[in-house]
Amino acid sequence: MxxxxxxxxxxxxxxxxxxxxxxxxxxxxxxxxxxxxxxxxxxxxxxxxxxxxxxxxxxxxRPDIKRGNFTSEEEEAIIQLHAMLGNRWSTIAARLPGRTDNEIKNVWHTQLKKRLQSSSKSSGQAAPKRKANKPAVAASTLEDPTSDPVSAEQSLAMSPEQSLSTSSATDYSMASSLENTGSSSSEEFQIDDSFWSETLAMSVNSSGSGMETSDTFGADSASPSSSNNEMDFWVTLFMQAGDMHSLSQI
DNA sequence: AACCCGTGCAACCGCGTTTGG
DNA sequence: GCCAAACGCGGTTGCACGGGT
The missing domain is CATH 1.10.10 (Arc Repressor Mutant, subunit A)
Incomplete structure (x- = not known):
């Protein structure tokens, strides 16, 4: 059109x-x-x-815009979320109170990407690319413009399904995640609403390994294993998605 | 002091999706 | 169900500013 x-x-x-x-x-x-x-x-x-x-x-x-430099927690969250979601800036922004998709996009392109590129030259990792085809949930739930990092982390604890589960039939290109798992399957597969609601419900119900904020992003970043655990969580999710996807075709 | 260059940010553009008639 | 309008998103551009020469 x-x-x-x-x-x-x-x-x-x-x-x-x-x-x-x-x-x-x-x-x-x-x-x-x-x-x-x-x-x-x-x-x-x-x-x-x-x-x-x-x-x-x-x-x-907008009155709830938070201005000023990004905290290290916010930057870490952006990196983590971008690794999981790709260039879904509005979805990432919904996790960072007071930050806009435009701002996050700018920070990513001007700072974080370079930082990752320089640090990943040795590891050879690249951020996943995807084509956005679903609008993200509006960040209208953002309320408190307070600028402390804690509030950012609190918002990260918001139910993930607020943004993720609304991405029905999202077309993910998970090349990098799949590479990490050694998967040789195709680079793209479909994840539908039922997947998100089911897997996220699982993660919430499972004992403490769910998408809890602080241990998900930022707060525990001092622990070197936390980000690995997080990535493992998502890798597991996507592997399950692949299984569900193949099952659905039977 | 003048110029050049790199960086960061605000705004625009184009396209896909959603909504309403 | 179809179509056009409106919305929302991500990519890109343009400009202001600061640092270096």
Whole structure:
């Protein structure tokens, strides 16, 4: 389908936002919400397209945005989550309170990727690539803009199914994970909702080995084995997925 | 002091998905 | 069920800024 032009570039402003525009947008959203981004700029008297307003709000003006440098815990979480999820920035952002997908994407490309590349030259690991084909859960559950790393970890403890289980029929390319397991199967397979709900339920019910926050990301990062355990957990999950996938074809 | 270059961030673009008529 | 509009996401670009020469 041909996507609608984001804005009929006639008379609509582009480029950096001014403080006045920011104030106008914030005031309008606080008063009326943002149920319809398309008409919002007209109602607010902004010479911007709805897409631009939405982006500005989500990435900059939202009250729960946390600004400033990423903590080492956050960076570690991003690395871990990216290893598991690939470039699903919005899903990763949903795990990091106050951080936007755009911000995380920028940090990944400008800092973390380089760091990993330099450190993985010896180990020869590469981050998995995937093609996003499902929208992620909105990060609207983010509430507290407090900037302590603990809150970030707390949010990591949020039920994983909030984001993961909603990715129905997600098409994962798990090349790197499969390589790690020695699997020679194809690089892509389908994981559906039932898989996520079942496996995540298993992980929650199983004694303490589930997706508990602190031992999942960050908090226990001092322990060298924690990340390995985490990866093992996910590798196991994906292996199970492969089994389920093959079973489903019988 | 002037210039160049690398980096980081904000914003834009294009496309896939979802929703509503 | 079909189609168009709207939404949301990830990739990419452009610009400002700081450090080095």
């Amino acid at each position: 041909v996507s609608a032009p984001c804005c009929e570039k006639m008379g609509l402003k582009r480029g950096p936002w001014t403080a006045e525009e920011d104030m106008t947008l914030v005031a309008h959203i606080e008063q009326h919400g943002h149920s319809n981004w398309r008409v919002l700029p007209k109602q607010a008297g902004l010479l911007r397209c709805g897409k631009s307003c939405r982006l500005r709000w989500i990435n900059y003006l």
